[in-house]
Amino acid sequence: MSQKTLRKGNEALAEGAIRAGARFFAGYPITPQNEVPEYMAAYMADAGGAFVQAESEIAAINMVYGAAATGTRSMTSSSSPGISLKQEGITYLASADLPCLIVNVMRGGPGLGSIGGAQGDYFQATRGGGNGDYHIIVLAPNSVEELGNFPKLGFELAEKYRMPCMILADGILGQMMESMAFNFDPIDPNKLGKFDWAVDIEKNGRPKRKVFSYKGDNLIADVTERAKRYGLIEKTEARYEERNTADCDVLLVAYGLSSRACLEAVNHAKEQGIKVGLFRPITLWPFPSKRLLELAGKVKAIVAVEQSLGQMVQDVKLAVGDKAPVYLKAYPAGGQPEGAAILAAAQAALNGKTDGLFDLQRHAEGFSYECKRDLSLGVQGDRKGGNK
């Protein structure tokens, strides 16, 4: 436990990770997460750990692969384009059943995109991201306090299930300052038990250990075993938060920073006598589908709110099926959600006036996003037209 202090999101995360026993960090500069490696450079050595500024995000995640193989609480952080580079290492970590913590302070994409906060990496995070059949656990904080406290949860889940865990934050969360407290005492990793799979130099006559990714003829058995673990995780580790869901007509579904704007909408709605609730997935994988389905049976409409073209909304639809109409209020490419507009969207969904909302049930008839698209440019990339 700690006193409440004012901290920047990225610094709370870095301090929280050291307190949680992280003793290896490798990273590469990229905005808007630079405070994380900078904090690690300043404090990791004092904690008895190692900080390496890697030559690339690819090298950084592979350094984490090596450190994690020794059983050390190991982590890296980056932002969207850098996380794309790390996907090679992440799929290897998944294949070798190595626990580690990966932080994505998301920015606008695709490509170099922008440096502002965004939520465009949901698919990449929740669908594996690299090649092959695998999942990683994905935690979505929505406050500086959660940024500081989730590294401990992340390491514990990663080690329990022997798989990578990602904290999916965004540029606004990483950069903003809030009052926060750590809800746990600093952990001495030397007092944590040793793993029976980690490579080490204290062998004491035990058989050799191998951490490896090539499974060859054993691949089917290997992936099948992992799938059983995934099933257990989906059953037992889904986390979420609810606001005003007991008796709401419209249910907002949002994670991370978007959920903060939704809270504003929920509070405004209450003042105006409109029944709007919020369901906030805290784990994005596993997605808390079971509870969402229960709630869907009690509401008239669901509005997914996210800072992307609409990614999480697919998990919402998969979870609720036809129990309730699902709409999307999208803020693509780092557009910032705002309470009044979300409330207007909730009211529109309730009244069935869904212009400007993406209604998944009417997907086939076409849909419109909140963002305006200028279609007057004609066909982009027409070689003859000389559109450069």
Added chain:
Amino acid sequence: MSTILAQKPKSMTDVPMHYCPGCGHGIVHRLMGEAFDELNIAARVIGVAPVGCAVFADDYFACDMVQGAHGRGPAIATGIKRSKPNAIVFSYQGDGDLASIGMAEIVHAAVRSENITVIFINNAIYGMTGGQMAPTTLVGQIATTAPKGRDPKLQGWPINMCEMLSQITGAKYLERVAVDTPQHVMAAKKAIKKAFENQVKGVGFSMVEVISQCPTNWHANVEQALEFVRTQMMPQYPLGVFKDEGAN
């Protein structure tokens, strides 16, 4: 009474190797095993096996082993060494692995002077994938992706890693050896042992480049392959010590 004159190093397992007849990998593995035994470091060794022909090297050494992604051995070894500073960590890599896809990782491991040992097998060809052109393929050498032979106009020239890395301050020991004759094998043994001894002493980044033969993908018999090493490989890749700051 019988006397044992030669036997497998204790640092190696009894798993039969999968390498082709005439290949140099097995010789180098054995030299490494002998070095571990003689330096009495076997219990402390943690190795990194590559992607490529030596992908199963994690089965052949008796020490704990980690096998990772293509080219990333030096980064993985960095993570292991920084987490377990008392471990003796090696990265075993081929030429495509080290000099092409993993160029950044090897250069920056040297720049940081990671106190690790790199064993670099240069046979001028991609072996496991079936004979494609490597960064070290010789001018005129035929490969499946250079069917008319490597043409500098199209594919540039072979890269000399020891010479290149010798420009890096953090690279402390660089030697190129071969395993084509008993004399060269003995010299290779000495170099490999020294590269591990350096790590025990905390000297910093040490790499031994081994010019090795690949009869299968050179489409040669063993005799011809050894001849190719001497007449074609060695003029491009002269043997010798390129850097030795271990004593300083």
